[in-house]
Every structure is written in C-alpha cells, then in structure tokens.
Amino acid sequence: MDFTSHTSTVVTVAVRLVNALTPGHQRGRPYLPPGGSALAAAVTAALRARRPDVRQVTPGEAGEFRAVAAQLRAVFDAVAAGRTDDAARLVNEMLASTGARPRLDRHDGESWHLHFHSAEDSLVTSWAAGCATGLAVVLGSEAHERLGVCAAPRCDRAYVDTSRNASRRFCSTSCQNRVKAASFRAAHRPGRRGASGAAAAQPKKSSASA
Ligand SMILES: [Zn+2]
Numbered sequence: 001m002d003f004t005s006h007t008s009t010v011v012t013v014a015v016r017l018v019n020a021l022t023p024g025h026q027r028g029r030p031y032l033p034p035g036g037s038a039l040a041a042a043v044t045a046a047l048r049a050r051r052p053d054v055r056q057v058t059p060g061e062a063g064e065f066r067a068v069a070a071q072l073r074a075v076f077d078a079v080a081a082g083r084t085d086d087a088a089r090l091v092n093e094m095l096a097s098t099g100a101r102p103r104l105d106r107h108d109g110e111s112w113h114l115h116f117h118s119a120e121d122s123l124v125t126s127w128a129a130g131c132a133t134g135l136a137v138v139l140g141s142e143a144h145e146r147l148g149v150c151a152a153p154r155c156d157r158a159y160v161d162t163s164r165n166a167s168r169r170f171c172s173t174s175c176q177n178r179v180k181a182a183s184f185r186a187a188h189r190p191g192r193r194g195a196s197g198a199a200a201a202q203p204k205k206s207s208a209s210a
Pocket residue numbers: 026027150151152155156157170171172175
C-alpha cells in the first residue's frame with residue numbers, strides 16, 4: 001500500500017512543469033519553452049502525465065502555469081545549491097499565496113481522497129497549491145535532498161530521485177550517458193596518461209547539507 005501516492009503525483013507534476021516551462025538547458029542544448037498554443041499543449045501534457053483525465057488548459061491558464069513553474073524552479077535550484085533554508089522559505093510563500101490546505105473530497109465516483117486545495121479554486125491555483133504541498137512534504141522529510149537539478153554539463157532540468165539508495169544525479173539516462181562518454185574520452189585522450197576523467201563526472205550539485 002502506498003499512502004503517499006498523491007504526494008508522488010504532485011511532485012512528479014512539479015518536475016514536469018519546471019522542465020517544460022522554464023528556459024535553460026536540456027540534455028546539452030539550450031532550451032526555450034514553447035509559446036502560443038504549444039505552451040497550452042505542453043502544460044496539459046505535464047498534468048496528464050499523472051492525471052490523464054485533466055481537461056485541456058487554455059492559453060491564459062498556460063501563461064499562469066509558466067509563472068508557477070518559475071516559482072517551483074527556484075525551489076529545485078535552492079535545494080540543488082544546498083540552500084535548504086531558501087527552499088523552505090520559497091515553499092512557505094507558495095503555500096501562503098495559493099491558500100494551500102488539506103481537504104477531503106469525493107467526486108466522479110471516487111472514494112474520499114485528500115486534496116491540497118479547495119474545490120472552488122481555479123485549475124492553476126489548485127495545481128500550484130498541490131505542487132507546493134508536495135514539495136513541502138519532501139522538504140520536511142529525510143528525503144529533502146531528493147529534489148535535484150541535473151548534474152550534467154549544459155543541462156539544468158529538474159528531477160525527483162525515487163531510487164532506493166538516493167543515487168540519482170541526472171535528469172535522464174541521456175545526460176548520464178553524455179557524462180559517462182565525456183569521462184571516458186577524457187580518460188583515453190592521447191597524451192593524458194593516467195587522467196581519470198573524474199572532473200567531468202563531478203556533480204554541479206553542492207554536497208553541502210543543512
Ligand atoms: Zn540533464
């Protein structure tokens with residue numbers, strides 16, 4: 001039995017929103033979020049990753065989600081940089097601004113289940129409150145360092161580490177393989193006798209912990 005499935009849902013959606021809607025780098029290349037109708041499609045896809053029944057978001061809502069994603073991004077960046085106090089402050093600000101609160105709800109023939117927002121809240125506020133609560137649950141637990149930003153060069157996509165031994169450092173196997181390949185090349189470069197290539201594999205993530 002998984003008592004935390006709702007937390008898992010909203011944290012996963014938070015990662016998807018950050019990675020789809022914030023600019024930066026993705027797997028070695030500059031990344032710009034889509035605009036126009038493609039933005040609404042990207043938001044809908046992020047939500048449907050864990051809630052297939054969610055309706056298509058409107059372009060106006062998509063713009064609001066972009067602002068939410070920027071706030072969520074700041075939390076991941078703070079955790080990855082070892083600034084846990086900043087991450088906690090940012091999450092508390094989101095909890096307050098979205099009016100996040102627990103509430104048991106029953107709809108669409110489902111059994112009673114916990115939401116982190118009021119039934120009257122807008123779609124954007126509901127998800128923002130849910131994502132903020134999900135990050136709060138993670139940050140307030142022993143698993144707080146499991147929120148991360150990819151350690152590969154030219155990539156800053158977010159992830160949540162669900163591995164058993166908390167060993168994840170990359171957003172994807174694609175980035176993991178890029179770093180491995182670069183490390184191998186560095187180690188086998190002519191005239192670099194004994195070079196380990198370890199420098200290429202060093203994480204950007206700070207080892208500092210609170
Ligand atoms: Zn990456």
